[in-house]
Amino acid sequence: AQSVTQLDSQVPVFEEAPVELRCNYSSSVSVYLFWYVQYPNQGLQLLLKYLSGSTLVKGINGFEAEFNKSQTSFHLRKPSVHISDTAEYFCAVTPRTGTASKLTFGTGTRLQVTL
């Protein structure tokens, strides 16, 4: 079984400041890792994913995340946030061996960007 922990339920930040949203996971098998974003009144959309290769992955809207196997973490970062980044962010994992994207999600982090 897998579990995902997002310790920060809310992160307030000023526009143009950097931000890091933390994600840790637990799994008895190797996993793929994802970040999804949910903007107000919209469905979840994929922000970025780590399948293999370089542990630093880049996603849409200037976000990036780094996979750290020893710390079982996949933190999301952006060097300078915009008001439009205000949304809920979900970290998720799925086992590498499988034929379905049976994602296990964290509880989400609400990023609130203000002027």
Add this chain to the structure above:
Amino acid sequence: GAGVSQTPSNKVTEKGKYVELRCDPISGHTALYWYRQSLGQGPEFLIYFQGTGAADDSGLPNDRFFAVRPEGSVSTLKIQRTERGDSAVYLCASSFGTANTGELFFGEGSRLTVL
């Protein structure tokens, strides 16, 4: 339409009633998923269809929940004898193919409130 469509967007019902939630996936997507998101939680997997058949229904909480996808496109999630604990946002997602790469396209969800 271009995205995953879910109806109704909101459903209020009384305890003990029967409810149907509909999902129209992106055209050509063979895989369809249902997730449930309770207040303050991340989405939880319910069931996965590949074509017309339910390939994995291990997330359905009990036998009051049932889902169908008779023609391999539209899916209906059916909940019998609703309970207050069934109140949540029910999310539908679709993807092309069977790979578990996590690229799911989500609808905006159906918010179910059981009084």
